[in-house]
Amino acid sequence: MTSRIGIIGGGFAGIMTAVNLIKKTNTPLQLYIIGEKSSFARGTAYESYLDKHILNVSTEKMSAFPDQPSHFLDWVMARSSFQDLPKEIVAKSFLSRNLYGDYLCELWKESIKIAKEKEIDVLELVDTVIKLTNLSVGIELSFMNSPSIIVDKCIMATGNQIPKNPSIPNFSFFKSSNYFQNPWKKECVSNVDDSLPILIIGNGLTMVDTILGLQDNKFKGEIYSISPNGFNILPHRHTGLIYHAHLEEIHDKMSLKELTRVIHKHVKIVRQFGISAEPIIDALRPRTQGIWRNLTAAEKQFFMSRLRHLFGVARHRIPLHIYDKIQKLRIDGLLHIQSGKIVDITETGGCIDVRYFDKKQRKTQVLKVSRVINCTGPETDFSKLENNFLGQCIQDGIFYQDELKLGIQTNVETFKVKYKDGVEHSNLFTLGSNLKGELWESTAVNELRHQANAIADIILAEVNLIDDSNK
Ligand SMILES: Cc1cc2nc3c(=O)[nH]c(=O)nc-3n(C[C@H](O)[C@H](O)[C@H](O)COP(=O)(O)OP(=O)(O)OC[C@H]3O[C@@H](n4cnc5c(N)ncnc54)[C@H](O)[C@@H]3O)c2cc1C
Structure with a gap:
């Protein structure tokens, strides 16, 4: 029987696992790749509402393949708009995330062609997996809208979750149309009015993206950012300097x-x-x-x-020209980076009162803003997110989280998730951000390309064994 492999997540990790499976397999496969959006390959990071949103890693370090380090750089240099530019400069530059998304889409398209030639059945399913059930005949995946499927092996490449809501007593604020829990959506920077400032919670890379988005939408008002320490985001200052x-x-x-x-x-x-x-x-x-x-x-x-x-x-640093823009806003008095903790948020007639404890002034302050955008970063404690698939799996006893709730307990040699008693699941795998608790650094292309490559090898070795034993 042809092995059925289900990949939950159509971002970098899911697609590159599929690309590697297609490239390496010698046996027929039935491959289901499941994503919430029809635009497979880009994921959250590489499908942006703004071309000015750039990679935070230089071109030369963004190859999708660990054994072909210049693959992305070569792909870029082959494009007509880059052909006349010096390769050394392009290598060190920070290009658009959408361009990187184009690269991944092209890789995926080529892989689908190869799959056809190799008679591998690839099915792209656009839906949300809401439940996973262990059956004696495989793993059943239940969807929000479509009928369920059964697979022999399942890879959870679910990537970054949205940020959790701030801990405030007034939960009703989270239903406001002026609160944006998902900072990667275009709506959070559209239809803005300049009469009141905007609050961004968090002051990392997503804050920078959001400011660029607001500026592109001609927002001219003041922006406040509140984070626990109010650290200043840094530029890449010592490019090329190696200290060992x-x-x-x-x-x-x-x-x-x-x-x-x-x-x-x-x-x-x-x-x-x-x-x-x-x-x-x-x-x-x-x-x-x-x-x-x-x-x-x-x-x-x-x-x-x-x-x-x-x-x-x-x-996590930003290129100098973006840093300069952020600094200019601060100098012009249009961006205020505060250190503190939000105490509560209430809204009356479109005006939002944010009460926060100002660490520097050591007192509670009130900010009046027109919208609040949550840029605190992906949440890793799945119990803190509503209607979350991974949270549901934990409730169902399929796997569990580490003490710090950073990811899923997994054997990082085999990528197999563990039951609460520490025993490895035989057919359920994960990679990427879900391994943060085990590895800490497990989010960027640098780690994910190795993991996608390794997981494909492990699965194919097991599939070949199963097929041999069935002969
Ligand atoms: C804004 C942003 C910019 C970044 N920039 C860089 C960069 O420049 N360089 C770098 O190396 N890294 C960058 N990263 C890190 C990034 O996490 C990785 O590079 C990579 O994109 C992660 O891919 P992924 O497939 O693990 O996750 P994602 O891209 O998040 O993809 C996971 C996919 O799974 C889907 N999914 C989740 N749950 C379900 C479900 N239950 N059912 C169906 N589908 C589901 C989601 O819809 C999503 O499309 C960035 C991250 C973000 C958020």
């Missing part, structure tokens, strides 16, 4: 305290030369998963509560 001296002193088994001591020491060294911490944090990237996996639960907790935001500022 600290790596010799760092090993996976060291405590978080020892690690921070080594990092502090090297930050002090580079500061003497006018260089900030970012190259030190960048160099840690290949080691972060190993370091994270060896931290104790208490150390992970400490990192999350005390160091995560600092680490995030050094890790």
